[in-house]
Amino acid sequence: MLTRLIPHPLLSLTLIFVWLGLVNTFTLGNLILGSVFGLFVPMFTAAYWPDRPRIARPFKVAEYILVVLWDIVVANVQVALIILFKPESKIRSQWIPVPLDLTSAEAITVLAGTITMTPGTVSATLAADGSAILVHCLHTDDPDAVRDEIKTRYERRLMEIFP
Amino acid sequence: MSIVAEILVSFALVVSGIFGLVGSVGLVKLKNTLQRLHAPTKATSLGVGGVLIASMIYFYAKYGQVSFHELLITLFLFLTAPITANFIAKAYMARNLGDKDVPETTGEYGWSIYDDPPSPGSDR
Numbered sequence: 001m002l003t004r005l006i007p008h009p010l011l012s013l014t015l016i017f018v019w020l021g022l023v024n025t026f027t028l029g030n031l032i033l034g035s036v037f038g039l040f041v042p043m044f045t046a047a048y049w050p051d052r053p054r055i056a057r058p059f060k061v062a063e064y065i066l067v068v069l070w071d072i073v074v075a076n077v078q079v080a081l082i083i084l085f086k087p088e089s090k091i092r093s094q095w096i097p098v099p100l101d102l103t104s105a106e107a108i109t110v111l112a113g114t115i116t117m118t119p120g121t122v123s124a125t126l127a128a129d130g131s132a133i134l135v136h137c138l139h140t141d142d143p144d145a146v147r148d149e150i151k152t153r154y155e156r157r158l159m160e161i162f163p
Numbered sequence: 164m165s166i167v168a169e170i171l172v173s174f175a176l177v178v179s180g181i182f183g184l185v186g187s188v189g190l191v192k193l194k195n196t197l198q199r200l201h202a203p204t205k206a207t208s209l210g211v212g213g214v215l216i217a218s219m220i221y222f223y224a225k226y227g228q229v230s231f232h233e234l235l236i237t238l239f240l241f242l243t244a245p246i247t248a249n250f251i252a253k254a255y256m257a258r259n260l261g262d263k264d265v266p267e268t269t270g271e272y273g274w275s276i277y278d279d280p281p282s283p284g285s286d287r
Binding site: 018020021022024072073076079080083084088091093095096097098099112113114115116117120122123124125126127128129131132134136138 | 181182185188189192193194195197198200201202204208209230231232234235238241242244245246248249252253256265266267268269270271272273274275276278279280281
């Protein structure tokens with residue numbers, strides 16, 4: 001009964017959090033209104049989003065967010081150093097194809113976003129069958145290491161989150 | 164507002180200013196579109212982040228209220244920035260590069276810009 005009423009608890013929680021953030025004051029009325037949104041929005045949108053993935057381990061999501069936030073800070077400093085101190089002729093940009101083990105569209109979207117936000121890499125496009133992702137790297141001497149880092153650091157964690 | 168809060172706010176603002184500037188320098192210095200794409204997606208996210216942290220500390224120290232708008236701005240920024248970068252990269256690839264200019268895929272299909280997706284029923 002409860003799972004039919006709230007098919008996606010995490011989405012509902014996110015909506016409540018976003019609503020409380022938008023109104024910026026925590027009152028009972030706002031909490032109730034936010035809960036109404038959290039209850040009805042997933043219900044009404046379910047038809048437009050078939051095969052919605054289930055999050056297997058919510059705590060892994062928190063771990064993933066912290067890892068990515070830390071990497072974004074590191075990425076900023078690294079890219080800033082490359083921009084400021086590396087002579088233009090020494091910047092070696094490369095394309096790196098990364099084979100994907102993830103299959104769900106949502107998981108690949110999260111991975112592509114993560115790649116763009118983190119060290120010196122931008123995700124450019126997917127293979128037509130979604131089996132690989134093409135990454136552009138601002139500067140690297142060792143493309144294989146970049147590929148392995150994406151696979152072990154982000155994709156492995158996403159595999160645990162989206163089974 | 165206490166001196167500690169003022170120092171923290173100024174520090175966050177200066178850091179964000181530096182990163183915003185570096186992002187813009189990158190736009191000028193790097194030579195092609197794909198390299199320039201790296202500057203605004205990264206250097207600027209910490210630039211905006213610094214301003215948002217400064218804003219949260221300021222409102223907490225000055226008015227004693229915790230503001231959640233900054234967290235939402237961060238959330239929405241992280242949702243939209245990669246998508247913009249991805250679209251610019253795709254548009255650039257479609258207009259200026261061919262499938263010989265980028266490495267091969269690891270599977271049997273080409274990159275989605277140059278190759279059609281598998282049609283239902285076919286198995287190549």
